[in-house]
Amino acid sequence: MARSQRVTLRDVADRLGLSANTVSRALAGKDQVSESTRALVSAEAKRLGYVPNSHARSLVSGRTMVVGLVITNPSNPFYAALISAVERQCRAAGYSVLLLVTEDSEENEERAVQQLLRFGVDGVLGVATEFRSDVWDGLSEAKIPVVQLSRDIPGRGLDFVGIDVESAIGDAVVRVAGPGVRRVWLLEEDLRVSTVAARIAGFRRALDELGIAHGHSLVLKVPTRRTSGATLPWRPDDAYALAANLITRDNHPDLVITANDYFALGVYRAIRECGLTVPDDVRVLGYGDHPFAAYLQPALTTIRLPADEAGTAAVDLLLRRIAEPDRSRTSTRLPAELIERQSTG
Amino acid sequence: MARSQRVTLRDVADRLGLSANTVSRALAGKDQVSESTRALVSAEAKRLGYVPNSHARSLVSGRTMVVGLVITNPSNPFYAALISAVERQCRAAGYSVLLLVTEDSEENEERAVQQLLRFGVDGVLGVATEFRSDVWDGLSEAKIPVVQLSRDIPGRGLDFVGIDVESAIGDAVVRVAGPGVRRVWLLEEDLRVSTVAARIAGFRRALDELGIAHGHSLVLKVPTRRTSGATLPWRPDDAYALAANLITRDNHPDLVITANDYFALGVYRAIRECGLTVPDDVRVLGYGDHPFAAYLQPALTTIRLPADEAGTAAVDLLLRRIAEPDRSRTSTRLPAELIERQSTG
DNA sequence: GCTTTTCACGTGAGCGTTAATGAGAGGACT
């Protein structure tokens, strides 16, 4: 039904007494077609409403002009920004985006890779789940370029574009910790991924630089809601519950770093309810610079992530690798910017 | 290169001394294949790492198992939630999602429709830009089912799934306005879309019900940043700039409704800087129930949108229409829930 | 005048898959 309706190359060709091939060449803008017939073909194609069949095209050409984008959770604002940037850059280059969501589940990730293989996408941008790292090997074997986004699985020989999380956190903590700061906490996500590891590493390095004994520091894991579906993965409530249990008026950290600004919301409340104040009693450093951060009371010092640049750079890198499959592996870590506000004094 | 590598049906068939067709039927689980050869085929296909070519399949079958998702801005948290829900529901039904972003630009929307036609997707879920409403006609002509998401363009005969914005705002304003409330403002987006119109209509209806003269009310348009790319479309700064200009200590509204919680952030600040307080001097009603709303001081009364349900329902509707193209048009408006917190007393 | 080149287009094949049809082997039946 739908098929019989569709205008094909032959329809245009028959209407003009030409061959399908000529019409194809004319519309493709190739040589070996006179300008007069090209104009005729274009006009007739437009008149009939001809739309090329991308499947037929990619079946013979081997290219699809589609890029796979594998994301763990589109409701995560950072990933949402990545999606926007990636889509825009792909669109500018004439590529379409096939979106696969993994919800940080290995099973979904495997299915996603399978889908990408079936489609024979020209390239893949992916946030890896990292529980098992060989999931992506199928793409490499099929010679489909993969650029890892945000999270890096080393040793796979895959391109990577992300953020220099370790430096971002490390430098920020050093900058933000005043002379009186002795006890420092990090509220982390409970995920086994490279970004979390990098934040912890940066955190530890900062403590060393500040001469703070690791015994005075604490890395707390907030349970991550991966299966919550179409909602934000970070719940202020979870951070609040954790912090409220541990912080008392007489026993509290001097500085709390949160893995994201949403956790900071919970920490704010926990501190407030103890009768303590930010930043006089406890300093708070967020992560992500979400739009509300500047509007909290006190305004939250946080780290701005160049999601837009990362997405754009990742697409550029992918397109370059599609063009030159044999160029050497690239690993880019973009710097993040500390936005100092009132929560750190 | 990539093509010669790929394992095809023939490869599996040749290896077993069978025909490609038999292998196809065996893997498709059809009849007319003995169980013994089916097992052989499955084993060999797995051993060789056979992956079906979706383009070849859809070229002959006319189906793609792909659904197009047209979104104006993935960084908008509401749309992000929609994307998550839609993707998940599609995945559950065996469909993949092709993501097209329009940035509320008519040109992009036309290109998106063109892409969807080229791919011959089985169906489309879309947030329409609404500047020109005939952009989607091409899909209807190609008999591709379209379900409109969130924004409704009436008169096109397209299915619709969204939220009952008019009732949500109308009922909420009535509920939230106390006896002393005389002057009511609505801070709206500057977009010509049905959701904005519905909010304004609900606002006006509430004023009538409350017996508030329209002269005492005000609908303010906050400039919308559509071209800002991969960022949130709603900037608290913009709402702040507008509100700060109009609100003074002696001349202020009793109740402000904002088109989203981010605008409420700006309004909070503007009110605070006048030396006024929420809710005693000015009540504030947000929209969207973004995760930070509960953690503001005072906690923001707002309207929770069932984005997850909307996305899920939209996919269900689309799949049903794909199965039965001739069923009558459906228009679903899901109720939104008022979440009463401190900002309205 | 003829051959040679150039240009504009047509022909045929094939991309990998599925649907329709055909064909051979084996068993059940009269």
Place this chain on the structure above:
DNA sequence: AGTCCTCTCATTAACGCTCACGTGAAAAGC
């Protein structure tokens, strides 16, 4: 024994497009 099935598989033809050729006519060259 011959006929008719049934089961299993092969053969053929699409789907719409592009690529490597082939071909004819006009233009160019001597």
